[in-house]
Amino acid sequence: MSLAVDGLVKRFGAIQALNGLHFEVPEAHVFGFLGSNGAGKTTTMRIALGVLRADGGRITWRGRDHRGLPRQFWGYLPEERGLYPKMTVLEQLVFFAGLQGVPRDVAIREARSWLARFRVPEFAGRKAEELSKGNQQKVQFLAAVMHDPQVMLMDEPFTGLDPVNIVLLREAILELRDRGKTIVLSTHQMETVEAMCESVAIVDRGQTIVTGPLSEVKRSTGRRMVLLATRGDHSLAWLAQVPGARLLRPGMERSEIEIEPEVEPESVLAAALAAGARVTHFEVADPSLEQVFIEHVGHPADIEPGTEASAGTPSGTPSGGRQIAPAGIASAPDGEAVA
Numbered sequence: 337m338s339l340a341v342d343g344l345v346k347r348f349g350a351i352q353a354l355n356g357l358h359f360e361v362p363e364a365h366v367f368g369f370l371g372s373n374g375a376g377k378t379t380t381m382r383i384a385l386g387v388l389r390a391d392g393g394r395i396t397w398r399g400r401d402h403r404g405l406p407r408q409f410w411g412y413l414p415e416e417r418g419l420y421p422k423m424t425v426l427e428q429l430v431f432f433a434g435l436q437g438v439p440r441d442v443a444i445r446e447a448r449s450w451l452a453r454f455r456v457p458e459f460a461g462r463k464a465e466e467l468s469k470g471n472q473q474k475v476q477f478l479a480a481v482m483h484d485p486q487v488m489l490m491d492e493p494f495t496g497l498d499p500v501n502i503v504l505l506r507e508a509i510l511e512l513r514d515r516g517k518t519i520v521l522s523t524h525q526m527e528t529v530e531a532m533c534e535s536v537a538i539v540d541r542g543q544t545i546v547t548g549p550l551s552e553v554k555r556s557t558g559r560r561m562v563l564l565a566t567r568g569d570h571s572l573a574w575l576a577q578v579p580g581a582r583l584l585r586p587g588m589e590r591s592e593i594e595i596e597p598e599v600e601p602e603s604v605l606a607a608a609l610a611a612g613a614r615v616t617h618f619e620v621a622d623p624s625l626e627q628v629f630i631e632h633v634g635h636p637a638d639i640e641p642g643t644e645a646s647a648g649t650p651s652g653t654p655s656g657g658r659q660i661a662p663a664g665i666a667s668a669p670d671g672e673a674v675a
C-alpha cells in the first residue's frame with residue numbers, strides 16, 4: 337500500500353530532467369524527497385499532479401495509475417507561493433477549498449479550526465498582503481490541506497518560518513500523518529528530515545541515488561562516526577595514527593570523528609588511550625543525513641550541480657541508484673509509458 341514512482345522519465349528539449357527516477361512512499365508516512373537544486377523534485381511532483389506528462393515510467397497509488405485519481409486526492413504546497421493579496425485569509429481559504437469541491441460552510445468551519453490550531457484566529461479577517469511572509473506561508477500551507485487530501489506534496493514548507501512556527505508546522509504535519517495521510521516533503525533542511533521522516537529518497541540529476549528507511553539510508557555509505565570527549569588536550573593529534581579516521585568537527589564538549597567502513601571504532605579509542613588522552617566519553621553513531629547527502633551527491637543540497645562550489649565528480653552514485661526497500665513492499669512492475 338503505497339505511492340510508487342517507477343522509472344520516471346521527463347525531458348524538456350535537450351534537458352533530461354528525470355532519468356528513471358524511482359522510490360516508494362509507504363502509506364501514512366512522512367517521506368523526505370531530497371535532492372540538490374535542479375535534481376527533478378518539482379518536475380516529479382508536477383507529473384504526479386497531472387500538470388506535466390512523463391515521457392516514460394509511471395506513478396501509482398495502491399498499484400493503480402495516478403492518472404485515474406481525482407484532483408482532490410492531492411494536496412500541493414508549491415515552491416512558488418501565491419495568495420490573492422487583497423482577499424481576506426478566510427475568503428482565500430474558502431475559495432481554495434471550493435476549487436476542490438468543499439462546500440462553503442464546511443470550508444469556513446475547517447478554516448477557522450486550522451487558524452485556531454495555528455494560534456492565529458484573528459487572521460481570518462485580514463488581507464493576505466497585511467501578513468508577514470512567514471504568516472502568509474502558514475496560510476499557504478492551510479490552503480493546501482483544507483480539502484483533507486490523502487497525499488500531500490510539499491515543496492520546502494518550512495521556508496521563511498521562525499523556530500516557533502516551524503515546530504507548529506512540524507506538529508501539524510505529524511498529526512496529519514497520524515490521521516493516515518501520506519506526506520512527501522521536499523526540503524533542503526536535513527535536520528528537519530531527520531526529525532520527521534521515516535523514509536527518504538536522495539535524488540540527483542533526475543536519478544535516484546539511494547532510497548529506503550531513514551536509518552538504512554544513513555548507513556548506506558558504510559561510514560560511521562565516533563563521538564569522543566577528552567579532558568585536557570582537545571587537539572586530538574594522536575588521530576593521525578589511525579588511518580581512515582578524520583576529525584570532522586572538533587569540540588570542547590565532544591569531537592566528531594568520521595571513520596571509513598573498514599575502521600573499527602575501538603581502534604580510535606585504543607589510539608586515544610595509547611597517547612595518554614583522558615577519555616570521558618566514547619560513542620559510535622551514524623553519520624548525519626547531511627553528511628550522507630554530501631557523500632552521495634558530492635555537494636550540499638542547496639547547490640546546483642555544475643556550479644563552481646560543487647564542481648567535481650559525485651562519489652558513490654551508481655546509475656540505477658540503491659534501493660533499500662522497506663520490508664514488505666514489493667517493487668512496482670516495469671515501466672509502462674505514461675505519456
Ligand code: ATP
Pocket residue numbers: 348351352353371372373374375376377378379380415
Ligand atoms: P529545486 O530544488 O531548485 O527546486 P528541483 O529538484 O525541483 O530543484 P526541477 O525544478 O524539477 O528541480 O528541475 C529539474 C531540471 O529540469 C532542471 O534542470 C530544470 O532546469 C529543468 N526544468 C524544469 N522545468 C522546466 C521547464 N518547464 N522547461 C525547461 N526545463 C525545465
